[in-house]
Amino acid sequence: MKNIIPLMGFLMALLLTPHAMAGADTMPEVTVTDPARSYGVQIGDVLSRHLSFTLPANSQLAKDSLPAKGSRQDGIELVSVQMQQDGKQGYVLQLQYQVFATHSTPVAMQLPELSLKYQAADGQEHVLAIPAWKFWFAPLVSSNAARLGKAAVNMQNQFRPPLVDMREMRYWLLVFAGLVVAGALALLYINADRKWLPFMGGAFAEAHRRIKRLKPSSPQAVQEAFYHLHTAFNTWHGNNCFAQDIDSFVQKNPRFGRSRAAIDRFFASSNEHLFLEQGQDTAETIKELKQISKQLRHCERGVA
Amino acid sequence: MNTVSYDIELADWRTKALKLESEVGKIIVGQTKAIRLMTTAIFARGHVLLEGGVGVGKTTLLQSITRGMGGAYERIEGTVDLMPNDLIYHTYLNSEGRPQIDEGPLLRAGENLSVFFFNEINRARPQVHALMLRVMAERHLQAFKKDYRLPHMVVFADRNQVEKNETFEIPSAARDRFMMEIPIEIPESREHRKSLIFDTKFQHAEVLTQQVEDHILQFDQLNSFSDTIQRHVRSSPVLEEYALDLWEATQEPARFGIKLDGVEVSRLVQAGASPRGMGMLMKASRVNAWLNGRDSLLPEDIHAVFHEIIAHRLVFNPMYDSKRTALARELTAQIINTVVVPGKH
Numbered sequence: 001m002k003n004i005i006p007l008m009g010f011l012m013a014l015l016l017t018p019h020a021m022a023g024a025d026t027m028p029e030v031t032v033t034d035p036a037r038s039y040g041v042q043i044g045d046v047l048s049r050h051l052s053f054t055l056p057a058n059s060q061l062a063k064d065s066l067p068a069k070g071s072r073q074d075g076i077e078l079v080s081v082q083m084q085q086d087g088k089q090g091y092v093l094q095l096q097y098q099v100f101a102t103h104s105t106p107v108a109m110q111l112p113e114l115s116l117k118y119q120a121a122d123g124q125e126h127v128l129a130i131p132a133w134k135f136w137f138a139p140l141v142s143s144n145a146a147r148l149g150k151a152a153v154n155m156q157n158q159f160r161p162p163l164v165d166m167r168e169m170r171y172w173l174l175v176f177a178g179l180v181v182a183g184a185l186a187l188l189y190i191n192a193d194r195k196w197l198p199f200m201g202g203a204f205a206e207a208h209r210r211i212k213r214l215k216p217s218s219p220q221a222v223q224e225a226f227y228h229l230h231t232a233f234n235t236w237h238g239n240n241c242f243a244q245d246i247d248s249f250v251q252k253n254p255r256f257g258r259s260r261a262a263i264d265r266f267f268a269s270s271n272e273h274l275f276l277e278q279g280q281d282t283a284e285t286i287k288e289l290k291q292i293s294k295q296l297r298h299c300e301r302g303v304a
Numbered sequence: 305m306n307t308v309s310y311d312i313e314l315a316d317w318r319t320k321a322l323k324l325e326s327e328v329g330k331i332i333v334g335q336t337k338a339i340r341l342m343t344t345a346i347f348a349r350g351h352v353l354l355e356g357g358v359g360v361g362k363t364t365l366l367q368s369i370t371r372g373m374g375g376a377y378e379r380i381e382g383t384v385d386l387m388p389n390d391l392i393y394h395t396y397l398n399s400e401g402r403p404q405i406d407e408g409p410l411l412r413a414g415e416n417l418s419v420f421f422f423n424e425i426n427r428a429r430p431q432v433h434a435l436m437l438r439v440m441a442e443r444h445l446q447a448f449k450k451d452y453r454l455p456h457m458v459v460f461a462d463r464n465q466v467e468k469n470e471t472f473e474i475p476s477a478a479r480d481r482f483m484m485e486i487p488i489e490i491p492e493s494r495e496h497r498k499s500l501i502f503d504t505k506f507q508h509a510e511v512l513t514q515q516v517e518d519h520i521l522q523f524d525q526l527n528s529f530s531d532t533i534q535r536h537v538r539s540s541p542v543l544e545e546y547a548l549d550l551w552e553a554t555q556e557p558a559r560f561g562i563k564l565d566g567v568e569v570s571r572l573v574q575a576g577a578s579p580r581g582m583g584m585l586m587k588a589s590r591v592n593a594w595l596n597g598r599d600s601l602l603p604e605d606i607h608a609v610f611h612e613i614i615a616h617r618l619v620f621n622p623m624y625d626s627k628r629t630a631l632a633r634e635l636t637a638q639i640i641n642t643v644v645v646p647g648k649h
Binding site: 223226227230231234239240242243244271274275276277 | 539540542543598600601602603604607640641642643644645646647
């Protein structure tokens with residue numbers, strides 16, 4: 001009985017062959033482009049099939065014969081179906097399958113065969129058979145129980161992890177820290193109207209420094225001290241600044257407004273010493289000028 | 305004279321001088337600085353050039369000052385045909401029909417002449433200038449076979465700076481005889497201008513002048529008191545150095561770093577202030593100090609009179625002479641702004 005069934009199949013094939021061959025003569029040619037690699041496919045891989053064919057004139061493709069998106073077979077899911085019509089009878093079908101199968105050993109799998117139907121001009125229905133495409137599924141991890149059993153043997157002692165070389169990073173850290181400090185100082189200096197650092201010279205800072213160096217015992221010391229302070233006033237005023245110019249000086253340089261009394265005192269003292277010859281003793285005068293110059297230096301730096 | 309009476313005399317004269325300024329200031333509005341400078345010139349016994357346009361009140365100002373200081377006021381107009389003898393005498397037919405010669409404006413008041421106003425002096429010929437400058441310097445003149453002394457005379461001369469036709473520019477040597485050139489400007493304040501044109505009291509200059517109290521000063525004592533002021537006001541060594549620096553700056557402004565826009569400063573000045581000019585500067589500065597109640601000179605005393613005493617004395621390179629008034633003002637201002645005191649000597 002077992003031998004009868006294949007025999008009947010063979011006879012049926014012989015009976016159908018002429019018709020099939022006749023149909024094959026008129027069957028449109030299908031160009032199938034399968035994935036380039038048929039091995040090493042793993043879970044999550046996406047495999048694309050590209051079909052293009054041209055139906056005979058006045059034929060109609062049966063849309064319901066197209067594979068349905070989301071259909072799954074043997075762990076392979078059709079995730080995308082895109083069909084474009086190329087001219088009136090030409091079709092391009094782009095299918096994307098994604099592999100979700102899990103196997104611990106390599107397995108031969110296939111993208112399923114397809115049967116696309118179309119209705120010819122005479123109303124007869126024909127089938128375009130697209131063969132399956134086979135490939136080898138490769139597991140992500142080989143599950144070899146024997147090997148797992150030997151894992152303990154292969155385990156190695158724990159070592160202290162090697163230290164990361166920090167020298168370069170430390171160097172750059174120092175460089176950037178230096179830049180931050182320099183930037184902060186620069187901001188401070190700019191905020192003090194570029195007169196913060198004594199060696200960067202505000203006029204009154206300069207005068208104060210020079211007056212500090214004077215020796216009170218020197219006969220010319222008082223005149224020199226007045227000279228330095230008058231020079232500072234002239235520098236800030238833009239011209240010679242005399243007692244009658246105090247108002248315009250303060251108006252022009254409001255930062256010195258708070259020391260108006262000291263300025264008045266200075267010019268009065270200057271007139272007394274230099275022109276009226278009524279001044280007090282040298283040491284006292286230089287001490288007073290030192291204080292005035294210091295106060296005006298603070299104004300100059302905007303910290304008074 | 306002991307110290308107390310000396311101080312009383314100085315204070316007394318100062319009170320009178322300030323009263324004179326105040327009296328004149330009542331009828332001459334907006335000329336406070338000019339009045340102070342004229343008071344300074346009177347007490348420094350210096351002749352004055354007046355600079356300013358027409359109708360700004362120069363004559364009224366002079367007449368008012370003369371009334372306050374006492375003495376006679378004489379005036380002559382400078383014209384192209386004015387001759388030196390017009391200052392000394394004039395001829396006319398008297399009531400009997402005979403020719404008569406009388407003393408001219410310069411001699412008419414004799415020793416009582418306190419103010420002589422020469423209006424538009426640059427319209428007169430150089431011969432007239434020569435006579436006038438000689439009288440200014442010597443303060444006496446021989447005429448009618450006798451010697452006329454004019455010991456109390458102060459000359460005020462006006463220069464027409466606008467019109468140049470038929471004028472004879474006063475040479476620098478002559479300008480140097482004048483102590484000051486005082487600008488008399490139209491007042492800047494709108495209030496003052498308004499009162500000048502709407503207040504009817506300004507319509508009659510003679511009536512206005514009469515409002516000034518007369519004989520506030522004793523004009524015939526001014527010479528001796530001027531000497532008193534000069535002896536009284538002292539100058540410190542620092543100030544003397546400063547004055548010398550200022551003098552040198554008038555001669556070589558470039559050396560002191562003085563700069564003027566559009567001017568090659570090193571070629572600007574041909575001759576700076578003269579020794580006489582600097583002497584007059586210090587004389588007037590001392591008067592300014594005294595007027596401010598001090599017995600010592602300050603730089604501000606020099607500044608108060610510097611431009612008015614120095615500017616007209618400067619001799620500029622001819623290429624800059626057409627702009628001399630503006631340049632002289634700018635240069636003197638720059639000298640004061642640039643020359644430092646105390647200097648680093």
